Amino acid sequence: MLESLTTEARLPASEMLDALGALELVELINSEDARVAAAVGEQAVAIAEAIDVISARLADGGRLIYFGAGTSGRLGVLDAAECPPTFNADPKQVIGLIAGGLTALTTAVEGAEDNPKMGEADLRSVNLSANDAVVGIATSGRTPYVLGGLEYACEVGAFRVGLACNRDAELTTRCNVNIIPVVGPEVLSGSTRMKAGTATKMVLNMISTGVMIRLGKTFGNLMVDLRATNSKLAARATRIVGIATALSEKEASELLQNCNGEVKTAILTYHAGVSPDGARQLLMHHNGHLQRALKSSAQPNGASNNVGG
Structure with a gap:
């Protein structure tokens, strides 16, 4: 069965891998990695469909749940x-599950991926509902843990996205949308933490970032919903407010402090000429979308409808 999978095939260019020098190794791996972006690009329509549906689910109170085994x-x-610190998302809004539990993040848990009932059990443990969306991640497309989880998600009525790196992946029969970037054989045969892992990371970046943008977590290309949990993020928050308002660093910092460190509130307070509480009410009325809140305001400070965007 494995011999039929592209990700398990041998790459002709690396058949003498152990005879290559360090520079030759690097150049070969780099040349193969260069193929990944194109493979992901071929899945643009499916990724966009997933973003549209998942963002609608989350806007209605549902959740996004990733699950997979090993690297996936x-x-x-x-x-x-990464969603809570980047987008100030509720930690319960985007959830990641791995076969074998948290121990499997750093240590292989024998047999965990081979049990379809464990996939179902893990989704049951987070009370999966019809309001949620799941992304079953399996490079091979046939991991029992993922297949079992997808079957349960189907029973529940959750929206199902399949992410694999092999054509004709078995999981496609269990999903509403399938994202299949075919990256070809790995430089190190079967080591899917390499090109397949890179493709997976790229797709997940697109999904979560796209969903959060649709939920109003950004302003133009600025991360206005970030959580300033350290000095770097605090400095970034001040910089973002300065960019969006053209205030000096000192003025932006003071404005941010007056708004309890809330970047969106600070920007709207400045441009709409309202109090921080007034800005919060406007944002609440527009479901947290800063651009929409700005467009609905009088904007006495001359903000255009496309500030930051």
Whole structure:
């Protein structure tokens, strides 16, 4: 069965891999990595469809749940973990599950990926509902843990996205949308943490970022919903307010402090000429979309309808 998978095939250019020098190794891996972006690009329509549906689900109170085994599971957990600090998303809004539990993030858990019931059990443990969207991640497209989880998600009525790197992947029969970037054989045969892992990371970046943009977590290309949990992010928040208002660093910092560190509130307070509480009410009325809130305001400070965008 494995011999039929593209990701398990041998790459002719690397058949003498152990005879190459360090520079030759680097150049070969780099040349193969260059193929990944094109493979992901071929899946643009499917990725966009996933973003549209998932963002609608989240806007209605649903959740995005990634699940997978091994590298696939780790990448899903990573993407989920980055949503709260980057977009100030509720930690319960985007969830990452990995076969074998959190221990499997750093240590292989024998047999975890081979049990379809574990995929179902993990989704049950987070109370999967018909309001949610799941992304089953399996490079091979046939991982039992993922297949079992997708079957349960189908029973529940959740929206299902399949992410694999092999054509005719088995998981496609269980999903509403399938994203299949075919990156070809790995330089190190079967080591799907390489090109397949890179493709997976790129797709997950697109999905989570696209969804959060649709939910109003950005202003133009600025991360206005970031959570300033460290000095770097605090400095970034001040810089963003300065960019969006043309205020000096000192003025932007003071404005941000007056708005309890809330970047969106600070920008809207300045441009709409309202109090921080007034800005919060406007944002609430527009479901957190700063651009929409600005367009509905009188904008006495001369902000255009496309400030930041």
